[in-house]
């Protein structure tokens with residue numbers, strides 16, 4: 372990860388820490404993270420069902436893990452089970468929801484004096500190490 376990303380991650384976490392007066396309780400932070408994640412789900416579903424700017428092909432069973440499937444073959448298939456493109460309104464909603472998720476992840480990290488940058492670096496290492504077997 373570049374130094375620029377490192378700086379942005381640290382700056383974000385510090386900004387959250389300096390400006391967060393109302394979410395100091397870890398139980399509140401956990402509840403809020405669940406709340407904003409649910410809102411993210413709702414707005415993605417809304418983009419498909421209410422707005423209609425995207426379509427989700429939920430019938431493609433190749434996207435669920437199955438030991439009979441050669442994982443290398445999946446790379447050759449069309450990976451886009453989402454068709455269409457988010458309209459500006461839906462894109463704005465989903466970006467705000469993702470930002471809220473990041474905000475509460477930063478709050479939780481701050482509560483335990485964990486650095487989001489370290490978390491990201493460990494996750495990158497895990498992805499690179501496990502590659503296609505990184506399925507949970």
Ligand SMILES: [Zn+2]
Nearest residue numbers: 422424458461
């Ligand atoms: Zn839309």
